[in-house]
Amino acid sequence: MTPPERVRALNSGPVRTDGEYVLHWMVAARRLAWSHALDHALEHADRLGKPLLIFEPLNVGYRWASDRLHRAILDGMLEHAAALAGTGIGYFPYLEPKPEACRGLLHALAVRACVLVTDDAPVFFTPRLLTAAARIETCRVEAVDGNGILPLARVDRTFVSAHQFRRVLQRVLPEVLGDRPAAKPPGSSRVAPFRGVASEIMERWPPASPEQLGDASTLADLPIDHSVVPNGWRGGHTAARRALDRFIEHGLPRYADERNHPDADVASGLSPWLHFGHVSAHEVFDAVAGAEGWTPLRLSTKTDGSRRGWWGMGDAAEAFLDQLVTWRELGFAFTTRVPDFDRYETLPAWARTTLEDHASDARPHVYTLDQFAAAETHDELWNAAQRQLVRDGTIHNYLRMLWGKKILEWTEHPREALDIMVELNNRYALDGRDPNSYSGIFWTLGRFDRGWPERAIYGKVRSMSSSATRRKVELDEYLGRYRA
Ligand SMILES: Cc1cc2nc3c(=O)[nH]c(=O)nc-3n(C[C@H](O)[C@H](O)[C@H](O)COP(=O)(O)OP(=O)(O)OC[C@H]3O[C@@H](n4cnc5c(N)ncnc54)[C@H](O)[C@@H]3O)c2cc1C
Known part of the structure; x- marks a missing residue:
């Protein structure tokens, strides 16, 4: 059974026995196994003797929507369509053609549902989606936390360091490690067979066909950023x-x-x-x-x-x-x-104070967002990391720290550095727009860290240098690969 501490009721609507199906609105844990949300939806379906419908939309109206991000998500949707075919579990993949086109679809599906089960997640557009879903009155809406191994309901304070958090993990994990979601996707005849989505819904919001999900040309007509291109990385x-x-x-x-x-x-x-x-x-x-x-x-x-x-x-x-x-x-x-985790003000006070104390220190180099984006700095190592981000949608672990620290050093003010890091990371990185985008970016400004010996520009925030990095880590091949 899904651990109750992972399930959060978003409204006080009823679990209806006269609904047509259990609706699983898949928005964050986009997978068919190892998913507490899917398990929970299946438990409802079993108990009620009803079919399960999985609704997996991909909208266009979110910030940083691009061909790269869409392709990654569509790869997963294509797999889901194939894996669920013939299982009796309904699958409704929806690809929004223009902003707001999806409006009303969730409600239309929910009107016929016994209960709606979705994913709980703290960052990016999910909290807004959950707020909207909570307004559904026709059935119970539940959000399930499948984010990690520690149930987020066990988080009872704001941790300021990894060490502090590790202590809590070491106390709590032994109690929860056994609460694992099902390791295999649901097979056929797992629940009552789904009979199909109502025709008026299908006409107004046609589901994406497998061809659309798989075809590269699908993206061309969408109002998303076509300059951030897919790079051969496969989602799913x-x-x-x-x-x-x-x-x-x-x-x-x-x-x-x-x-x-x-x-x-x-x-x-x-x-x-x-x-x-x-x-x-x-x-x-x-x-x-x-x-x-x-x-x-x-x-x-x-x-x-x-x-x-x-x-x-x-x-x-x-x-x-x-x-x-x-x-x-x-x-x-x-x-x-901390719901405003992306605001500069949520940095620890010591970090804000020391960064402010050094905000007027002379900067030997200052670059604009466009110069950073185009990897046009004086530092070949930094430029290589930025080129990796643009081309591959990722930066090597260690260099990602250097990448952030140098943006702090080469901008007029740490607030500007923050904006530039968020923009570049979330525009290009496949893993951007994640809680750990903000952990990593804010770490470069002092979050989860301690004070270090004071230096120009950084103050007491930990600094990093390209020359020390070049001495410490092996990167000749890397520099060759990401040369201009
Ligand atoms: C400026 C900056 C920006 C970052 N932006 C992101 C981001 O957008 N998304 C993102 O997921 N991570 C981000 N990170 C954290 C980290 O760099 C990446 O998680 C890591 O590089 C991913 O590579 P990997 O999967 O090979 O990691 P591995 O070393 O294989 O680690 C396994 C997993 O552990 C987690 N992890 C590893 N390192 C970290 C870390 N430092 N903090 C949090 N989780 C970690 C990731 O989920 C990772 O996939 C950022 C770090 C910095 C300094």
């Missing part, structure tokens, strides 16, 4: 699982020692699939635990927040889980507690 669970398996075999054994070296390229690269909900943290954790032959009996009883040794796994797996669980979920915890 199949590609995510392939990347996960490859990482477990080749990357994980070297992760502890080599993850900071761009030339080694041993990081998982999973963040975009995690972001689109195409793979879940539970599935990634399960793969790591399996590779380690791990059982919960190996968990340490110490809850002192230490980075190593608590899981009872090898060094590499512990280092990886510290990113996947501690750092990733810290972002979800923070954005859940």
Whole structure:
């Protein structure tokens, strides 16, 4: 059963026994396995003896909508259409042709539903969607938290450091690690067969055909940013699982020692699939635990927040889980507690004070948004990282920190640096617009960090230099790859 602490009723509507189906509105956990929301919808369908309809829309009216982001989401939708065909579970993929065209569709589907189950998520457009869904009166609307391994309902304070958060994880995770969503997609005859969406709905909001979902030309007519192009990266669970398996075999054994070296390229690269909900943290954790032959009996009883040794796994797996669980979920915890997480004012007071104290320090270089976007700085390493972002939709882990720190150094004011980082990260990065976009960007300005020896421009905020990075990490091949 779905852990009740992951389910949040958004309205006080009834679970109707006279509805036609259970409606699962898939907006964040876009996957058919390892999904608490899907499990919960299936539980309703079982109990009520009703079919399940999965409604997965892709709208055009959100900020930064582009060919790259649309392609990633459409890849997942195409897989869902194929996987659900013949299972008896209804699938309604909707591709919005112009802003606002989707308006009214959710309500029209909900009028016939016994209960509506959707995803809970703290960032980007999901909170707005949830507020709108809460206004539905015809049936109960529930949002299910499938964001991470720690249920967000257990977050009872705003954490200021990873260490503080790790201590809570070490106390709570042993109680919740067993609450895993179903690992396999629902097969045929799992629930009563779905008989079809009402014709008046299909006429007004025609569902996307598999051809539309798969065809490159589909994007050309949409009012989205066509300058941010797909880059060959594939969305969807199949590609995510392939990347996960490859990482477990080749990357994980070297992760502890080599993850900071761009030339080694041993990081998982999973963040975009995690972001689109195409793979879940539970599935990634399960793969790591399996590779380690791990059982919960190996968990340490110490809850002192230490980075190593608590899981009872090898060094590499512990280092990886510290990113996947501690750092990733810290972002979800923070954005859940602090709704204006994207505002400069939510930086810790010490960071704002010291940045302000140094706001009028002379900047040896200052660039505009367009210059940054075009990788036109004096620093070849920074430019290479920016080119990777534009071309591949990602930046190597370690260089992403340098990328952010230099924007802070090369803008007139930290507020401007923040705006530029958010714009570039969220426009180009496949994993952008995520709680961890804001963790990473705000980390460069002091969030989740401590004070360091005072320096020009940075004040007490940690600084980074390109020359030190060039000395510390291996990146000759990387620089060659992302040359102008
Ligand atoms: C300026 C800046 C911007 C960033 N923007 C984003 C973003 O838009 N989206 C995003 O998901 N992450 C962001 N990060 C965090 C981090 O850089 C990426 O999560 C990581 O590079 C993803 O690569 P990977 O999947 O190979 O990571 P791996 O090293 O394989 O780690 C596994 C997973 O752990 C999580 N993770 C790893 N490092 C971090 C971290 N530092 N903070 C939070 N979670 C982490 C990610 O989900 C990642 O997929 C940003 C960091 C900085 C400094």
